Amino acid sequence: MAAMTAVELARIITAVVFIGIGVTHFVPLVVRGMAAMVPHVFRGRPFSARGWVWVTGVAEIAGGVGLLVPPTRAAAGIALAVFLVCVFPANAHAARHRERFGVFAVPFWPRLAMQVALIALVLWVGLG
Numbered sequence: 001m002a003a004m005t006a007v008e009l010a011r012i013i014t015a016v017v018f019i020g021i022g023v024t025h026f027v028p029l030v031v032r033g034m035a036a037m038v039p040h041v042f043r044g045r046p047f048s049a050r051g052w053v054w055v056t057g058v059a060e061i062a063g064g065v066g067l068l069v070p071p072t073r074a075a076a077g078i079a080l081a082v083f084l085v086c087v088f089p090a091n092a093h094a095a096r097h098r099e100r101f102g103v104f105a106v107p108f109w110p111r112l113a114m115q116v117a118l119i120a121l122v123l124w125v126g127l128g
Contacts, residue, residue, distance in 0.1 A: 011067055011125035018064030018080065025057020037094045037101060052090075059083050067125060077126010081119045088115055 024030045034056075035049035043049050063083060066076025088111075094101040095108040106114070 007125060007128040010121070011073075011128075014121060014125050015064040015067040018060045018067070020064075022057045022060030022062075022064060025053050025060065033101070034090075037090045039089055039093045042089070056083070056087060063122075067122075074127055077122045077124075080122040080126065084115055084119050084122070088112075091115065 025034065031050055031053050034053045038049040038052045042052060047055055059079075060083070063076050063080040066072040066079070069076075091106065091111050092108060094105040095111055098105040098107070
């Protein structure tokens with residue numbers, strides 16, 4: 001049996017993290033906190049704030065699972081990169097309103113740096 005490469009190990013860890021975070025999108029207390037982060041412009045277009053939380057949870061779970069399945073790995077990596085770009089407005093909204101969002105509100109510049117690093121990670125593990 002061959003030793004696991006760094007990209008293979010990173011892929012498994014990344015997949016497990018995305019699946020785990022996706023599952024939290026269905027925990028009522030977490031859903032309330034995340035729904036509050038959805039900028040008003042997105043509410044009802046086409047989903048409610050809670051609907052967006054559930055949709056993003058499904059996307060994270062699907063992306064994580066997709067990273068583990070060789071035929072879908074590249075598509076999952078690209079889809080997760082696009083996903084991370086798409087959810088950034090909610091993170092930026094929370095960063096502007098730290099008093100309302102507490103632990104969900106990572107300051108803007110560190111969150112932007114983290115988002116860029118995550119995008120690089122999902123592309124590396126998806127395409128690598």
